[in-house]
Amino acid sequence: xxxxxxxxxxxxxxxxxxxxxxxxxxxxxxxxxxxxxxxxxxxxxxxxxxxxxxxxxxxxxxxxxxxxxxxxxxxxxxxxxxxxxxxxxxxxxxxxxxxxxxxxxxxxxxxxxxxxxxxxxxxxxxxxxxxxxxxxxxxxxxxxxxxxxxxxxxxxxxxxxxxxxxxxxxxxxxxxxxxxxxxxxxxxxxxxxxxxxxxxxxxxxxxxxxxxxxxxxxxxxxxxxxxxxxxxxxxxxxxxxxxxxxxxxxxxxxxxxxxxxxxxxxxxxxxxxxxxxxxxxxxxxxxxxxxxxxxxxxxxxxxxxxxxxxxxxxxxxxxxxxxxxxxxxxxxxxxxxxxxxxxxxxxxxxxxxxxxxxxxxxxxxxxxxx
Numbered sequence: 150x151x152x153x154x155x156x157x158x159x160x161x162x163x164x165x166x167x168x169x170x171x172x173x174x175x176x177x178x179x180x181x182x183x184x185x186x187x188x189x190x191x192x193x194x195x196x197x198x199x200x201x202x203x204x205x206x207x208x209x210x211x212x213x214x215x216x217x218x219x220x221x222x223x224x225x226x227x228x229x230x231x232x233x234x235x236x237x238x239x240x241x242x243x244x245x246x247x248x249x250x251x252x253x254x255x256x257x258x259x260x261x262x263x264x265x266x267x268x269x270x271x272x273x274x275x276x277x278x279x280x281x282x283x284x285x286x287x288x289x290x291x292x293x294x295x296x297x298x299x300x301x302x303x304x305x306x307x308x309x310x311x312x313x314x315x316x317x318x319x320x321x322x323x324x325x326x327x328x329x330x331x332x333x334x335x336x337x338x339x340x341x342x343x344x345x346x347x348x349x350x351x352x353x354x355x356x357x358x359x360x361x362x363x364x365x366x367x368x369x370x371x372x373x374x375x376x377x378x379x380x381x382x383x384x385x386x387x388x389x390x391x392x393x394x395x396x397x398x399x400x401x402x403x404x405x406x407x408x409x410x411x412x413x414x415x416x417x418x419x420x421x422x423x424x425x426x427x428x429x430x431x432x433x434x435x436x437x438x439x440x441x442x443x444x445x446x447x448x449x450x451x452x453x454x455x456x457x458x459x460x461x462x463x464x465x466x467x468x469x470x471x472x473x474x475x476x477x478x479x480x481x482x483x484x485x486x487x488x489x490x491x492x493x494x495x496x497x498x499x500x501x502x503x504x505x506x507x508x509x510x511x512x513x514x515x516x517x518x519x
Contacts, residue, residue: 158234158477163254163262163300164227164469166220167247167279170240171203171210171432177243178203184242188509191389199389202436212431213243215460216267219429222466230470235259239286241279247286254300261301263476264515265469267428269309271496272341272349272356277505280304280514289515303480304516305472307496309359310366310489313468314459318425319370321456325421326375329452332419333380333408334371335401336364337442338426339433340385343395345508351501357383357397359493363425366491379421386437401438402445409449419452429460 158164172181178200179193186196203210220238227234235257239250254262264283268275283289287302308314326332338360349356360383368381384401399407405420412418422442424434438455446453459465471488476498478485487495499518 157474158232158263160261160480161234161263161303161473161477163257163259164223164234164236164473165250165254165262165264165302166216166223166236166238166267167264167283167304168216168238168240168267169212169431170243170246171212172243173209173213175204175208178208181243186389202432202440205440206432206435210432211435212429213240215429215431216240219267219461219466222461222463223469226463226466226470232470232474234473237262241282247282251286251300251302259300261299261303263473264302264304265472266304269307269314269428270338270356270359270426271307271309271505273345273505273507274341275339275356276307276349277500277507277514280500280516281507281512283515284513287515289513302515303476303498305469305476306498308468308472309363310491310493310495311468311472312488312490313464313471314428315363315367315370315490316464317459317462318423318456319367319374322367322371322421322423323374325454325456326371326377326379329419329421329454330377331379332421332452333382334364334368334421334423335404336360336367336381336383336423336425337386337401337438338383338424340388340397340400342390342508343397346397348506348508349504351497351504355505360426362491362493364423367423367425383425386442387433401442405442405445405449405451405453409451417450417452420446420454422446422453422455424455424458427458428465429458434458 172178179196182196182200224236237250237254239245239247266279283302346356347353364381364383372378384399384404385397386401388396390396422438427434443453475485489495500516501518
């Protein structure tokens with residue numbers, strides 16, 4: 150049985166760190182990509198091509214090691230604040246899998262857990278798909294004869310506009326623009342199909358709107374702290390769909406080409422690349438940005454630097470605890486002040502029906518309003 154949860158986190162007696170997952174050996178790369186792209190009909194040759202990105206780093210994604218560090222930091226932060234709740238970790242696409250984490254919680258006697266997802270924004274791929282996999286792992290929507298039976302799992306709210314997520318980004322950008330008074334800020338996130346963005350959030354368009362809001366907040370804070378305004382753009386990376394399907398643009402490399410081309414003859418330019426769409430320095434960051442975008446910038450003669458993600462910054466770690474305590478108080482029927490920055494209200498606890506729909510058809514998903 151787990152140790153008794155502190156009264157501050159009742160009714161929860163477990164916390165689950167939910168992440169994407171990544172390969173840790175060269176022989177795992179293509180099988181991992183097959184899991185990630187299942188049902189999308191992507192040829193094996195294309196998977197092997199993408200797998201080359203991982204093989205350039207020894208066949209090991211950074212994400213699992215980052216999550217191990219984050220897991221230890223969350224446990225230490227909870228202990229330091231006398232929050233006694235066991236913390237588990239499960240991935241959607243690689244070991245340790247969500248199904249194994251949920252089974253371990255079940256064996257440990259956990260009855261109701263809160264899930265913190267390492268994805269900050271609203272869209273099918275960044276929110277509902279996690280909710281679907283959590284539903285599958287817990288047996289949500291199935292009867293006892295299908296293996297259901299707990300623990301109950303609640304997804305903690307999205308946090309794209311939480312100061313624990315954006316505060317470390319602000320500080321990283323402030324440091325990067327020191328000595329680059331005319332730098333342009335390029336806020337980069339993962340591209341998704343335009344149709345997926347159009348369906349994201351309760352009213353649609355939330356994915357792009359949330360990124361624009363976060364970017365504007367960071368740019369505004371940087372201006373306030375440095376006394377100098379920096380032009381900024383929201384750009385994209387990691388497009389993986391067929392060319393006939395519209396995806397969010399511009400690609401970061403194409404935008405770098407445009408910026409360089411717009412410079413007067415003989416002028417130099419500088420850019421600060423801000424991976425605002427990512428929680429940690431995983432493969433999309435270390436390959437798409439560090440390996441591709443920075444090479445593009447240097448080829449074009451641009452002075453470019455990529456800032457760090459929130460990762461395991463103490464403020465980000467503390468945010469996990471704060472979101473847990475906030476949701477626990479809400480579930481107990483208590484009033485709680487929810488923190489957000491940038492003008493948008495705090496995100497919702499329960500997604501409305503039809504929020505971030507699955508483009509391939511409905512599947513059961515946790516964390517939705519009836």
